[in-house]
Amino acid sequence: MGKSLIGFCRVDHASWTVSELEPVIEFYTKVIGARLLYQMGPLDAEQMPRDAAGRDWTDAHLGVAMARFSLAMLEFPDGFKVELFQYERPVGTSAAPLSSNHVGSHHMGIEVEDLEQAVKVLKEYGCTVMERIEMDSGPTEGRSFRYFKDPWKNIFELVEVRATAPVTVN
Structure with missing residues (x-):
């Protein structure tokens, strides 16, 4: 570093x-x-x-x-x-809710134990959840992601790390 x-x-x-x-x-x-x-x-x-x-x-x-x-x-x-x-x-x-491509937009990534269980709860609490992203190769191999917006349109990313995910060493 x-x-x-x-x-x-x-x-x-x-x-x-x-x-x-x-x-x-x-x-x-x-x-x-x-x-x-x-x-x-x-x-x-x-x-x-x-x-x-x-x-x-x-x-x-x-x-x-x-x-x-x-x-x-x-x-x-x-x-x-x-x-x-x-x-x-x-x-x-309040401008129109930012999309990920707007300069100045941000998101916070949250690692969760069970991606789909987290999605179920978030939907019950009024969040908008995007589609699942599966990574089976490359630097994010073994990880699954789903972006969501909370009820106030803040952007988050759910991350699930499967047991087979490679360990990253800096």
């Missing part, structure tokens, strides 16, 4: 903005098995100190002027953390 110019240690968390915090927390804790580590807010720029240049706190630190927001930090079963933001002011705009 190459040396990091910034002193990279590890990924601490991923983050995305949601329209409503509570239902997303409920979904990720119930369906994915995440644990709520903490929840804060609403936090309001009008009640927070300005920086030395006079900018409000949220503009100086988040790049969103005069914001009022709440946040929650979730920990997934493997220890990976996801931070969720909900902005009350200014209200964020």
